[in-house]
Amino acid sequence: MIFRARLILIIVLTIILGAPARALDIDVTSFTLANGMEVVVIPDRRAPVVTHMVWYKVGAADEPQGKAGIAHLLEHLMFKGTPKYPEGEFSRIVRANGGDENAFTSQDYTAYFQRIARERLELVMELEADRMHNLVLTDENVLPERSVVQEERRERTDNDPSSLLAEQLDAALYTAHPYGKPVIGWMSEVAQLTRQDALDFYAEHYEPANAVLVVAGDVTGDEVKLLAERHYGPLKNRRPPEARVRTQEPAPVAERRVIMRDERVSSPLWQRRYLTASSRNLSRREDHALSLLADVLGGGTQSRLHQKLTLEKKLAAYAGAWSSTDSLDSGSFAIYAAPNPGASTAEIEKVIDEELALIRDKGISQEELDRTRDRSIAEAAYVLDSQESLARIFGVALTTGQSIGNVMNWERDLAAVTVEDVAKAARTVLDLRASVTGLLLPANGS
Amino acid sequence: MIFRARLILIIVLTIILGAPARALDIDVTSFTLANGMEVVVIPDRRAPVVTHMVWYKVGAADEPQGKAGIAHLLEHLMFKGTPKYPEGEFSRIVRANGGDENAFTSQDYTAYFQRIARERLELVMELEADRMHNLVLTDENVLPERSVVQEERRERTDNDPSSLLAEQLDAALYTAHPYGKPVIGWMSEVAQLTRQDALDFYAEHYEPANAVLVVAGDVTGDEVKLLAERHYGPLKNRRPPEARVRTQEPAPVAERRVIMRDERVSSPLWQRRYLTASSRNLSRREDHALSLLADVLGGGTQSRLHQKLTLEKKLAAYAGAWSSTDSLDSGSFAIYAAPNPGASTAEIEKVIDEELALIRDKGISQEELDRTRDRSIAEAAYVLDSQESLARIFGVALTTGQSIGNVMNWERDLAAVTVEDVAKAARTVLDLRASVTGLLLPANGS
Numbered sequence: 007m008i009f010r011a012r013l014i015l016i017i018v019l020t021i022i023l024g025a026p027a028r029a030l031d032i033d034v035t036s037f038t039l040a041n042g043m044e045v046v047v048i049p050d051r052r053a054p055v056v057t058h059m060v061w062y063k064v065g066a067a068d069e070p071q072g073k074a075g076i077a078h079l080l081e082h083l084m085f086k087g088t089p090k091y092p093e094g095e096f097s098r099i100v101r102a103n104g105g106d107e108n109a110f111t112s113q114d115y116t117a118y119f120q121r122i123a124r125e126r127l128e129l130v131m132e133l134e135a136d137r138m139h140n141l142v143l144t145d146e147n148v149l150p151e152r153s154v155v156q157e158e159r160r161e162r163t164d165n166d167p168s169s170l171l172a173e174q175l176d177a178a179l180y181t182a183h184p185y186g187k188p189v190i191g192w193m194s195e196v197a198q199l200t201r202q203d204a205l206d207f208y209a210e211h212y213e214p215a216n217a218v219l220v221v222a223g224d225v226t227g228d229e230v231k232l233l234a235e236r237h238y239g240p241l242k243n244r245r246p247p248e249a250r251v252r253t254q255e256p257a258p259v260a261e262r263r264v265i266m267r268d269e270r271v272s273s274p275l276w277q278r279r280y281l282t283a284s285s286r287n288l289s290r291r292e293d294h295a296l297s298l299l300a301d302v303l304g305g306g307t308q309s310r311l312h313q314k315l316t317l318e319k320k321l322a323a324y325a326g327a328w329s330s331t332d333s334l335d336s337g338s339f340a341i342y343a344a345p346n347p348g349a350s351t352a353e354i355e356k357v358i359d360e361e362l363a364l365i366r367d368k369g370i371s372q373e374e375l376d377r378t379r380d381r382s383i384a385e386a387a388y389v390l391d392s393q394e395s396l397a398r399i400f401g402v403a404l405t406t407g408q409s410i411g412n413v414m415n416w417e418r419d420l421a422a423v424t425v426e427d428v429a430k431a432a433r434t435v436l437d438l439r440a441s442v443t444g445l446l447l448p449a450n451g452s
Numbered sequence: 453m454i455f456r457a458r459l460i461l462i463i464v465l466t467i468i469l470g471a472p473a474r475a476l477d478i479d480v481t482s483f484t485l486a487n488g489m490e491v492v493v494i495p496d497r498r499a500p501v502v503t504h505m506v507w508y509k510v511g512a513a514d515e516p517q518g519k520a521g522i523a524h525l526l527e528h529l530m531f532k533g534t535p536k537y538p539e540g541e542f543s544r545i546v547r548a549n550g551g552d553e554n555a556f557t558s559q560d561y562t563a564y565f566q567r568i569a570r571e572r573l574e575l576v577m578e579l580e581a582d583r584m585h586n587l588v589l590t591d592e593n594v595l596p597e598r599s600v601v602q603e604e605r606r607e608r609t610d611n612d613p614s615s616l617l618a619e620q621l622d623a624a625l626y627t628a629h630p631y632g633k634p635v636i637g638w639m640s641e642v643a644q645l646t647r648q649d650a651l652d653f654y655a656e657h658y659e660p661a662n663a664v665l666v667v668a669g670d671v672t673g674d675e676v677k678l679l680a681e682r683h684y685g686p687l688k689n690r691r692p693p694e695a696r697v698r699t700q701e702p703a704p705v706a707e708r709r710v711i712m713r714d715e716r717v718s719s720p721l722w723q724r725r726y727l728t729a730s731s732r733n734l735s736r737r738e739d740h741a742l743s744l745l746a747d748v749l750g751g752g753t754q755s756r757l758h759q760k761l762t763l764e765k766k767l768a769a770y771a772g773a774w775s776s777t778d779s780l781d782s783g784s785f786a787i788y789a790a791p792n793p794g795a796s797t798a799e800i801e802k803v804i805d806e807e808l809a810l811i812r813d814k815g816i817s818q819e820e821l822d823r824t825r826d827r828s829i830a831e832a833a834y835v836l837d838s839q840e841s842l843a844r845i846f847g848v849a850l851t852t853g854q855s856i857g858n859v860m861n862w863e864r865d866l867a868a869v870t871v872e873d874v875a876k877a878a879r880t881v882l883d884l885r886a887s888v889t890g891l892l893l894p895a896n897g898s
Contacts, residue, residue: 194700254640
């Protein structure tokens with residue numbers, strides 16, 4: 007499964023990184039095993055279940071030249087079995103014990119998780135530790151899975167104009183950085199991936215020192231430590247972990263536009279993305295100011311874009327904005343709107359550019375800031391009801407160069423943001439030279 | 453030196469591939485040495501000099517992930533000397549013998565050449581053969597040269613808005629293929645290149661079976677064969693040559709635009725590039741039809757765009773078009789125009805799009821075809837006066853998957869092109885979904 011960071015994670019993350027202290031006022035335990043594997047334990051005693059996640063600090067942006075899609079294909083292949091638990095056993099055992107499981111790949115991380123009864127934690131830990139080093143791949147199980155991924159690409163991207171455009175926008179926004187390459191890979195490269203490519207990528211990146219264990223649920227730090235040392239502790243790193251060196255995106259110099267006309271498109275969509283720094287390269291104030299700026303502009307019905315485009319001018323069916331800084335190297339600040347029948351993307355863009363100029367020049371009011379802050383606090387409560395979301399937040403933070411403190415100190419950091427911080431964020435991020443504007447249009451629309 | 457294929461080679465190539473039979477009615481000899489090195493000999497007895505070129509079938513598009521610029525840096529480093537001829541000796545000997553030399557790197561090939569008195573041919577051959585396998589690199593000679601290349605990038609690209617835009621256009625036109633990466637490399641990667649990176653690239657690609665020797669001048673095939681077997685013959689391939697597998701560019705789905713505003717720009721420039729197939733993937737008729745289409749549209753003062761934009765509407769200071777298919781994987785079809793003071797790029801674009809619609813719908817006249825064909829034949833004569841150009845044509849052809857026949861049979865192929873072929877070429881290539889339009893504008897211009 008490809009984790010649609012921009013569609014899911016952002017919402018979860020911006021909110022959670024902004025979750026009320028109440029919600030994160032938990033006795034989170036973290037420690038590192040002798041082999042370098044990081045462990046985070048998040049008590050959640052509301053039910054006798056645990057969420058067990060192993061996150062690898064490797065994703066599509068770490069793929070070698072010509073092997074686009076290998077990180078995601080390997081995620082699929084991790085279910086192909088080991089000498090001890092042959093193909094199908096892992097999933098069968100999890101299901102037989104009343105659990106469920108899943109996995110996902112992003113540009114920066116690949117994660118595997120199970121949710122299961124607390125007394126079965128050791129069982130899934132043993133299974134996950136086993137496949138960290140003992141995966142067995144054969145052409146017989148790799149090639150059919152590669153076809154599955156190719157079909158996945160056809161269905162989710164090639165047959166979906168909005169996904170195709172999203173791919174084009176990334177390709178245009180990043181001139182050099184691998185974030186411009188889709189997580190699922192280019193078809194011509196996926197079609198060439200081999201068993202050996204997968205084994206090479208596995209051998210290079212699937213190591214305890216390159217992994218983070220996150221356990222949330224009805225369990226204590228001491229219990230997890232005992233089990234983690236028993237099952238993950240004995241794993242040796244086959245090589246010293248290497249720094250994740252990636253191409254730096256050159257300083258943006260030109261506004262880009264992508265215009266896609268497709269007869270499969272019934273109603274047009276206008277989008278813009280600006281390149282931003284990532285959380286690890288932003289101060290907490292700057293990071294939260296970006297997410298608050300996005301919310302003021304396009305978060306919910308009180309937001310400026312919704313008020314102006316949807317209610318006042320009735321030009322758009324919907325409009326919104328989001329900030330995603332939860333990546334290792336760079337983030338995106340996005341704005342989108344869907345014109346009503348009869349309205350054109352050009353009209354929409356004109357109004358949006360006026361609103362952006364306004365917020366860049368005049369900033370926002372204290373009342374807007376307070377209301378927006380309260381809103382994200384309120385929304386956080388819902389998200390935190392999910393044990394999986396809770397675990398996910400820590401996994402994402404620790405695989406994208408952020409600290410547990412980023413998550414824990416959320417409320418203090420959010421509270422510190424001033425209207426000046428948000429105005430500064432607007433002046434910094436809303437630079438057309440660092441942007442791509444995308445139009446998704448019906449064959450003959452505008 | 454980075455070979456500016458789009459600015460020089462195209463002109464040379466389209467014209468030469470369209471050179472009169474008279475011009476290429478030469479007794480060209482070609483053969484292959486036992487170690488797989490191809491040899492082409494082009495007699496030119498107008499002066500007692502020879503042009504000696506060794507072409508390697510490797511360029512920037514063959515670089516590994518994260519090593520952008522290594523092909524070009526290695527070209528610089530090839531002058532750092534061997535045990536037999538220490539740093540500086542190669543160039544000193546060539547100069548001392550009244551010769552000159554140069555080298556260039558493109559996406560598909562890297563070439564080294566000397567022009568020298570005919571009786572010195574064996575001397576330069578011995579020098580070139582020596583450095584194919586015996587290059588000595590140390591941090592002391594690599595690191596300063598890397599700084600030279602970084603400075604070259606600063607001067608030629610970063611400080612030149614039109615070069616910066618050209619880089620952005622390539623990045624936008626190619627979503628997946630390495631042609632989207634500049635030959636000189638991204639600064640952040642060039643800055644990280646090491647002696648070992650250069651040695652690895654050298655060991656992988658600098659082999660006789662991966663090289664083409666082209667000798668033009670006052671020499672016979674038998675003489676060259678004798679010398680080539682003596683000096684290049686003994687070189688053994690250290691590994692079997694590998695196929696040049698590169699990412700396939702996905703089928704283009706969206707029109708792209710790049711708008712660059714720069715206070716260093718005094719007058720605006722409008723450009724468009726369409727992705728095309730490359731010579732090796734086009735029939736001779738299709739290939740020549742593209743170059744004739746470019747000439748009808750924008751070749752010289754009789755061309756449609758010059759007549760319409762410059763003479764009739766007086767909107768542009770100049771306007772032109774070219775077709776470049778001399779690459780391994782794909783080509784470009786380009787159109788450009790410089791608005792006169794007072795005219796906008798939007799006005800220019802409107803007129804150009806009208807002209808493109810016209811030629812796509814109505815094609816061209818026999819008179820236009822004949823006139824354009826005659827013009828390229830006439831121009832070819834000048835180019836063929838240059839022994840270096842002559843040698844270069846064969847080197848480019850043989851390192852981009854073309855045959856000697858492509859060059860030799862030029863006149864027959866050009867003569868076979870009909871107005872229908874040109875109309876078909878227009879309908880095929882002029883598809884906005886496969887294009888990028890670039891605007892280079894003054895800080896506040898349009």
